[in-house]
Amino acid sequence: MRLGLDLFLEKYYEQFKGKRIGLLTNMTGVNEKLFPTIDLFFEHPHINLVALYGPEHGIRGDAKEGEAVESSIDPYTGVPVFSLYGASKKPSKDMLDPVDVIVFDLQDIGARYYTFIYSMAYVMEACAEYGKEFVVLDRPNPISGVSIEGNLVEEDVRSFVGLFPIPNRHGLTVGEIAQLYKHEFGIDCDLSVIPMEGWERHMYYDETNLFWVPPSPNTTGLDMSILYPGTCLVEGTNLSEGRGTTKPFEYVGAPYIDGYKLAKAFNQNDLPGVLARPVSFVPTYQKHKDSICEGIQIHVVDRRKVQALKTGLILLETVAEMYPNDFHFNEYPNGKYFFDLLAGTTRLRNEILNGRSNIFLESCEEQIVQFEKQREPYLLYK
Structure with missing residues (x-):
């Protein structure tokens, strides 16, 4: 199989020649030989990498969960790094002024609590507000794209661990989620998704040709x-x-x-x-x-x-x-x-304390059917 990153570097970069590129990534942004996306972009003769954006845990993954990360200068490339997990989780106009396009290359882990998909949402919102293009380089859902589990997040408890009505296990890739954000949740930015080649929905991460790079300190395998x-x-x-x-x-x-x-x-x-x-x-x-x-x-x-x-x-x-x-x-x-x-x-706290977890899980079934219908038009890998 081939990642969205591979295909972008092979041909899709030509659509962005002459444009100033920002890259939202971290240590999981690597190709199959573990070369970092940052280096591949920085050294590419036709990609003008001018800014980096880092999610929770920082661009190099050395911050603990919930720990604020400061903006900085990347010591390896000299490119400015804007933190999306510090003073603000949504990039400001000043943070986006240096770029024309933001490219997203992060490895998600397939659960709605994981904050990378909400960093993506906030950047998409900012791109819509400030007229920037947004490009997703797709990567596998490591726990496959078949199973869906759980309830849809209710309006009054939305947060950075559950910003949109998606289930606990969503069965989507980041490229598919981005399309859901745009077409179902109203984030109408100029979106492009570079899909993978050779990934199938039933595949777990160890069924790909990729090395596992932990997306955060506690995602061990x-x-x-x-x-x-x-x-x-x-x-x-x-x-x-x-x-x-x-x-x-x-x-x-x-x-x-x-x-x-x-x-x-x-x-x-x-x-x-x-x-x-x-x-x-x-x-x-x-x-x-x-x-x-x-x-x-x-x-x-x-x-x-x-x-x-x-x-x-x-x-x-x-x-x-x-x-x-x-x-x-x-x-x-x-x-x-x-x-x-x-x-x-x-509702779930009381269900657990009263031994009614199975009743809660039964109530999730209708929501899962609803979500399956909602996500169907945006599945890139049938």
């Missing part, structure tokens, strides 16, 4: 990405989601948990495609830093059967039932919950 549409919800609770360990979003636990009992209770649900084993771990940062946590590691047995959202919800429901006096959802000082932003609804 394919199993983590498969589970993430469900286990990311753990972030909104007082459980550790395994940040600060070698298996984030695969390890889940807390100091108050008995890992053996939790693994046994979780496995009794006989969830498709996964098995749990008890683990003990000490997070090196974030929740329960330097404390011994017991819990489980969720192992992917059959990735084509995994229902990540159901897996995450049943895990939370099991913990809530076993440890009603210890488990809780983390609350902001203003009385709101980060969990609601991740869940895309204020």
Whole structure:
């Protein structure tokens, strides 16, 4: 298969000769031989790269989740880097003045919480406002483009981890999402998508000829990405989601948990495609830093059967039932919950606490059908 990047460098760049190019990318912007998009653009005789734009975690991926990133000068090329995860998440007129075109080349991981697709949305909005062209170099959805899971984000809980009504696992590539933004969500910028060649919807990332480059410090690999549409919800609770360990979003636990009992209770649900084993771990940062946590590691047995959202919800429901006096959802000082932003609804917390996750999942089915119809015209890989 060939990336949108390959095809852009081979022929599509000719459409942009003489134009000033900005590049929204990070360390995942590489070709199949791991040459960075930044270098390939900077050294190309007919591409005038004048600005770089960096998403969450920075252009080189050295910032932690939620950590503000300053604008800077790229030390390798001398090109200015405008941060889209600092003072503003949406580029200002001054940030776009140096360019005529912004090219997007970032690797998404297939879940709606992942902020790169919202950086893309904000840049598309700014391009529409200030008359700039926007080009997406398409990359694979690493967890395939077939399965869809979850609910559509409700209006009153939209945020930078759920900005539009898309499900937890959306089954789209970034190029397809960009078209959805333009034609369904009203971001009417001058959009071009350079599709891949040879990618098919059923393919997982390890079925391509590409090396996995972690898009952020805790996106460690394919199993983590498969589970993430469900286990990311753990972030909104007082459980550790395994940040600060070698298996984030695969390890889940807390100091108050008995890992053996939790693994046994979780496995009794006989969830498709996964098995749990008890683990003990000490997070090196974030929740329960330097404390011994017991819990489980969720192992992917059959990735084509995994229902990540159901897996995450049943895990939370099991913990809530076993440890009603210890488990809780983390609350902001203003009385709101980060969990609601991740869940895309204020309803799910109570469903978990009352053992009604399956009822919630049943209510998602109609929304999934709705989303499948909505996305159908924009699928580039049938």
